[in-house]
Amino acid sequence: MVLSPAASGPPAGDGTGEHTPLLSVDRLVVRYGAAVALDDVSLEVGRGEMVALIGANGAGKTTLLNTLSGIITASSGAISCRGRLAHVPEGRELFPDLCVDDNLRLGAWKAASRDPADVYELFPKLRDLARRRAGYLSGGEQQMVAIGRALMAKPDLLAIDELSQGLAPNVVQEIGRYLVRLNADAGLSVLLVEQNARLALELCSRAYVLETGRIAAEGPSSHLKEQPAVQRAYLGGHVAT
Amino acid sequence: MSALVQYLITGISQGFLLALLATGFVVIYRVTKVVNFAQGAFVVFGGFITYSLLGAGVPQGVSEVLAVLASAAIGLVFGAVTILGKMTPTASLITTIGLAILSEAVAMLVWGTVPLTFSGLSGHDLHIAGIFVQPQYLLLIGASIVVLLVLWLVLERTYVGKGMTACASNPYAARLSGINVKAMGLLSFAIGGALGGVGGVLITPLFPITYDSDVNLAILGFAAAIVGWLTNPGLALAGGLAFGVSEELVAGYWSDANQTAVALALMIVLLLWQSHRRQQVEKLV
Amino acid sequence: MRFLRSLTGANLPASVATVVIGAVTLILPMMLNAPDLITYVTIGLSTMVVAGLSLLIGFAGQVSLGQGAFYGFGAYAAAIMALHGWPPLLALVAAVAMTAAIAGIVGAVLLRLEGHALAFGTLALQLIFLSVLNQTPSFTGGAVGLTSIPSLTIGPIAISSYRSYAYLVWVVAAAVLVVSRNITRSRPGRGLRAMATSPAAASATGVNVVSYKLRDFALSAAFAGLGGAIYAFFLGYISPDAFPVMLSIEFLIMVVVGGLGTISGAYVGAAAITIISQVLTAIGTAPTLPPQLPNVLSEGVYALLLIALLRFVPDGVVGLASRITKRLLPTRWRPVAGHKVAPAPAPGRVVLEDAGSPDHDAAAADPGQGTSPAREALSRPLTSTDG
Known part of the structure; x- marks a missing residue:
């Protein structure tokens, strides 16, 4: 089986031209x-x-x-x-002992920038929770962190x-x-x-x-x-x- | 009174050695879930390699650093053998047992069976609390503290350190985030090797070591790590000091021969208490 | 053909091999001389210990580094009682019972913890045992040990010649292997296996995890104690030197060589390592070589063997042999494949899912299904019914 390397292809399609699925x-x-x-x-x-x-x-x-x-x-x-594909796993699967900010930054392990500013802009609630340990968040908050973490990889x-x-x-x-x-x-x-x-x-x-x-x-x-x-x-x- | 101070100082130094070992156990276990039976071998290699380098004319100070680096490299190799490929936890555990034996054989082959030592920090004995203390003791204590502190900072404050913690707490999620969990495992083994090496370098001037010093050290280091549930370096440090001091006190006030047995009995009691605690926690979950 | 198959269960090639090996080892003592008979007995005694250890590791997932201690304890207990006038046979039985009891107590403590704690705990046990031996010279003879242990007598029969010990050992080892085998095939055995791969799953199905682990631990200790007790009578002399930490490691290596979790592998592993050990000693003690070489050689070889096997041949000699025979045999004679497709599963059996199972031991070593002819071959009973 073949998994193509996750090279960033051409910018987001405009719907016209050939249909090459992502x-x-x-x-x-x-x-x-x-x-x-x-x-x-x-x-x-x-x-x-x-x-x-x-x-x-x-x-x-x-x-x-x-x-x-x-x-x-x-x-x-x-x-x-x-x-690039980012996978938000079932059950959130955060790093419970690390704070929200660390969780987000770790999502950028392979990315160029570790700055979570964009994620905080998307999910303003997380700004207040940045220093809170991820294990102590509510389900919804955890889900936002999980998605944010995945987004850090710029998928x-x-x-x-x-x-x-x-x-x-x-x-x-x-x-x-x-x-x-x-x-x-x-x-x-x-x-x-x-x-x-x-x-x-x-x-x-x-x-x-x-x-x-x-x-x-x-x-x-x-x-x-x-x-x-x-x-x-x-x-x-x-x-x- | 002076006897007590003597025992305490010896005990605390031994305790720091055990703490270094225990921290090695903890770092490796957290990331790889493997208990490294060969942890004691790093101490032996650290001491022996320093001995050989000094004998070959490499200057004091440089030899020690090289020996620690060598121990880290040995740790890396041990890690590769233990965790790369498809290994079950049981197989990994037994592999580390094999590595410990192999280390003994190699040590015996290269350095023989006679206990070896080398001179450490030179200088006059210091006068502390009524007794004379070799400066090496203070070096051991001081250097251990520095090393453990630096390690703690790296693990808690740096990005890579947090990456290791991530691998420890949730390897699946770590992998999804692009972290190479196996590479982190190898790094943890290298760190474990370095910690053991530091211990060996510092302790050998005080207590000569032999090829089979690793067994006792591994058991006691493990016992100290257990105090920290194999995951908490701070408690492991406390455990190391506790075991180190109590061993010396037993040896001093009771009998040399009993010290290991007492320490081991303590460890078993500790394991028992811990399992009791864990069961209580599990009931809540 | 069908009659044979019904007699021997699904695994004909294995059963044939069993018969052959059983017969060969039975007549061997008649042909061997004294030094080889000692080797024979040593292998037989080690087989007993290793069968128990293999059960413990392969099925209960518990690595014990204390079998040497139980072996030694059995030896000392039997010797001390015999020297105090107890009839040797009674001393033997009592020694085994005591070993099991000690293991029960120790195990109750240590088994609550995960595998690595047990490994260190049993290693600690071994060290404590040796320490106690050295410290109680009046009772145990201290570092010097005990001598003039009387021979074993079973009723009116005195077992004093090497040859008679060889036969005794054959019988006892066979019994141990049968018992171990039956345990692995019984429902608790399979439950144990499920537990080794997933404690949560096992407890959900009502399998009482701790008590089975304890039973296996005590049983493996009893087997070791049995071997040790016979050893004491056989040699007539024991000392702490006979039960070093390396002994426990040797037993471990025997398990790995034979195949983690296989019962028949016990014999293979015991034989292989005993013979290798003698070869190494012979090589290492040649006059011109340095004195520590024998130890270096044996420890080094053991260690490399252990590491290499775990990585490349984790199911041991027996597993390897079964894989080879499976490929060589015409399909008709091949044992029924895999535990998921076995005919007529016994009721209440736990079906072991393979999906992503981290414990390869489970996949490689389920004797109840006859997946490995060689494994079956080397176990003692001449007939075995499946399921």
Whole structure:
């Protein structure tokens, strides 16, 4: 399998000209021993797009993201990313004993500048919390730090795993708005990986549905919302686990 | 009274040696989750290499520094063997045991079995609290404090130091942030090697060492590190001093032969108490 | 063919090898002379210790550096009692029981902690043991040790010749291997394995982690004590020099050579290291070489062996052999592959997921499924039922 080096490609696309997606995953297969976690998965994220990947627990969403970030090696298939990818992990995964400011700065390990000013501008609440130990923050605040940390790497694509996990709905909405703004103003592409299909389809223009390692459905969010199968499984009131 | 002061000074110096060792254990464990059985070997190498360099005519001062650098390099190699590639925690632990044995064999081969020493800080004995104290003792204490302080500053205040802490607390997130966790692990081993080397350089003028000095040192250093739960250098320092002083007191007031046994028994009691505490904490989680 | 298969379980090649090796080692004592018989007995005694240690490390995930202490304790306990007039057999049994009891007490303390603490704790135990020996000369003979230990007598039979000890050791070692094997195959054995890979998972399924660890720890100590007690009767003379820290390390190396977590590997490891050790001693004590060379050689070789094996052949000789035979055998005769695909799983068995499991021991060493013919081969029972 091939992971293209994360060279920064041409500036954010303007939609005209050739369609070269920022991220393209082609027939990805990932195995754990004899079990197959991802089976022939293909998807794309274009420049400036917000794309959702919906799936229940165990569908393979985290596996996919871990493969994208290089933590897991795929058995076959290809991944090609024409830009930098930053992965916001499920459950935030901060450095609990370090303060917010340190957490942010560490996100810039491979970046040119360690200055978190931009992140503080995006999430003004974090300014007051800069010296607070990350372990002591609320869920929403932690999520902002996690996203901020990922943004410090100056990525072209932000992949977020389970944004809504453990967060109150209003907090999720607020963070969602931040993401939309980032996408609109800075052209940041977003891959939103979610159990919460309603949220994902609301924020993103296009979506894939992942079921037990396979892409079960894909298309514009508006279409997917109408599909009865999707409605039953993900939007119909019972929580898919 | 003067006997007590004597024991205290010897004890505190030994204690700082143990603290250096213990800090090495802590630094390595925090980042790699490996307990480095070969930690004591760095002390031996530090002392022996200094001995050889001095014997070859390298000036005092330069020899010591080179020996510490060499110990750091040895630490790096040990780290590479222990953590690179796919190693389970058990395999890593046993590997460090193997490295400790290997170190003994090499030390025996190169330097023989006779205890070695070299002259340390020269100068008149100082008069402290009614007894005469060799200046080397003060060098040991002073240098240890400086080294530990510098290390603390590096770990707590520098970017790389925080990177190490990040690897320690959340290797997955560290990796996602682009930090090379394995490289940090190797760095921690190099630091552990340097710390042991410093200890060896400072202690050998006072207490000659042999190829198998590493076992006792490793056990006591580990015991001190345990006081800090293997993760807290400050407590490890306290533990080192406590063990150092109590060992000397036991040797002085009771019997030489019992000192190790007492220290070990103390360690076991400590482990027991700690596990009790941990269970209590776990009940809350 | 089918009859044979049902008799021996899924692993025919392994069972064949078992029969062969069992037979060979049984008739060997008749053909060996005195010095070789000593080697034979040493290997057999080490096998007992190593079987227990392999169980402890491979299945309970606990690295003990104190088996030498338990070995020595068994030896001293048996010797002291025999010298005070106890019938030797009774002394032997009592010594084993006492060793297990001590291990139970020590283990209750040390096993609550993670692996590395146990390693240091047991090492400390070894040092304390040696210290105590040297400090109580009136009781233990101090540095000089104990001599004139009477021979072992089982009822009216006195076991005094090297050959008879060889047979005794064969029987006892076989028994130890069988017991160890059965433990690994029983449900607690598998539960232990799950626990070694994920304590949280194990406790969630109700497996009582601590008590199994303790049982394995005490059992491995008992095996070591058993070996030590027989050793005392065999040699007739023991001293602290016979139980140095290196002894514990040697047992550890034997485990790694045989294969972490394999029971049959105990024999392979014991044999290999004992023989290597003798070769090294022979080389090292040639007259023109420096006096410390034997020690350097043996320690150096052991250390390099240990490090290299852990890195390149972590499943040991047995694992290697099983991988080779698997490739060479026609498919029909190959043992049933992998624990996820075994036929008719026993009810209540914990299924071990491989996904990203950090503990390769689990993947490499599950004798219950017969994945390794060589491993099966070298374990004692001639027949074994699967599952």
